[in-house]
Amino acid sequence: xxxxxxxxxxxxxxxxxxxxxxxxxxxxxxxxxxxxxxxxxxxxxxxxxxxxxxxxxxxxxxxxxxxxxxxxxxxxxxxxxxxxxxxxxxxxxxxxxxxxxxxxxxxxxxxxxxxxxxxxxxxxxxxxxxxxxxx
Numbered sequence: 023x024x025x026x027x028x029x030x031x032x033x034x035x036x037x038x039x040x041x042x043x044x045x046x047x048x049x050x051x052x053x054x055x056x057x058x059x060x061x062x063x064x065x066x067x068x069x070x071x072x073x074x075x076x077x078x079x080x081x082x083x084x085x086x087x088x089x090x091x092x093x094x095x096x097x098x099x100x101x102x103x104x105x106x107x108x109x110x111x112x113x114x115x116x117x118x119x120x121x122x123x124x125x126x127x128x129x130x131x132x133x134x135x136x137x138x139x140x141x142x143x144x145x146x147x148x149x150x151x152x153x154x155x156x157x
Contacts, residue, residue: 024103025087025089025100025104028089028091028096029089029098033091033093033096034084034090034091034100035086035089035090035092036089036090037085037088037089037090038088039085039086039087039088040085040113043085044082044085044086044155044156045148046079047078047079047080047081047082047085048082048149048153050078051074051075051076051077051079051149051152052073052149054071054072054075054077054078054102055071055075055142055145055149056074057071057072058071058075058142059144060147065138066125066130066131067137068138069070069118069121069125069131069141070116070122070125072138072141072142072145073118073119073122073141075145075149076115076141076145076148077094077119079148079149079152080097080098080100080115080148081097082152082153083097083100083104083105083148083151083152083154083155084096084100084104086104086152086155087103087104094119095116095119096116098116098119099112101148105148105151105152107148107151107153108154111144111147111148114140114144115144116135117137118137121137
């Protein structure tokens with residue numbers, strides 16, 4: 023489904039890109055991504071930081087495209103359209119979103135070191151792409 027189709031069914035809202043918002047989202051995501059790589063922090067904290075960094079970059083990409091959503095998971099699903107992300111990488115973000123929800127709402131942390139490493143790797147790649155968008 024394209025961004026326009028998601029707009030038509032009410033999952034996305036049009037809103038002009040804002041350079042100040044873009045910079046704020048990117049700076050926050052950069053800080054979180056850096057902290058997520060700090061092995062002295064707890065595993066749960068590192069996962070939370072990496073997930074929120076990925077979400078911040080994905081939201082910045084969506085905002086650059088001129089859209090906003092109140093559905094948190096959609097920013098990851100839109101990456102295929104906003105930054106031409108490969109489906110396999112997008113699925114890692116979606117899986118992490120599901121695992122984050124399990125931890126956040128059910129108290130069940132179902133994440134391992136390999137998934138965290140993949141999340142960080144994909145977020146580093148996403149960061150480079152989104153940072154190059156600049157608004």
